[in-house]
Amino acid sequence: MACGSSNCRQKRRLAQPARGAHLLYGRTTMPEEQVKEAAKKDLEQGRAPSTAAGEFVREEMHHVREGKHGARSTKQAIAIGLSKARRSGVPLAPPKTGRQSKETIEAAQQDYATGQRRRRPRAPSRRRSRAIKAALRREGRGAARKSALSKQARSAARGRSSAERSRAARKAVKTKGRLGRSRAARKAAATRRRRR
Secondary structure, rough: OOOOOOHHHHHHHHHHHOOOOOOOOOOOOOOHHHHHHHHHHHHOOOHHHHHHHHHHHHHHHHHHOOOOOOOOOOHHHHHHHHHHHHOOOOOOOOOOOOOOOOOOOOHHHHHHHHHHHHOOOOOHHHOOOOOOOHHHHOOHHHHHHHHHHHHHHHHHHHHOOHHHHHHHHHHHHHHHHHHHHHHHHHHHHHHHHHOO
């Protein structure tokens, strides 16, 4: 069925990864089909692009834990996942000026333009891609530990205002659905019991 809406265009972009999406600092493999499917499903359910991008970040954490490659820090592992998501067509906007370095913003803008078919990427350098893979393999696996992820989540939350956190929580409640809310409540209750 023909569809001209932006939602349909996003689905088509997700279905076709950008050329050279597996290379660029930290893009060690093409995103797996099930990850792309999960991201597409998130967008279809009306969830935010950041939620869809989270599927790629989760995949990256699995790669680090499995020893496929390492990461210097949790931030680097997250950045690799977000970059893969943008290049695979997830409409996750680049960060705003002032929040990140100029180089990070430029890289995110290029990834976003590539994923949205606004930019044709250059043919990747074989030598550079081999060097990147080798460098990542030398890094440790501590970046994907639960304690490291928890520390990163807390530091990210501190950078947001109370109103921003509240707005994000309200939006999450709307898109979770009855079953999702019930599952989240049980998980929160179990966490509280463990911390007593």
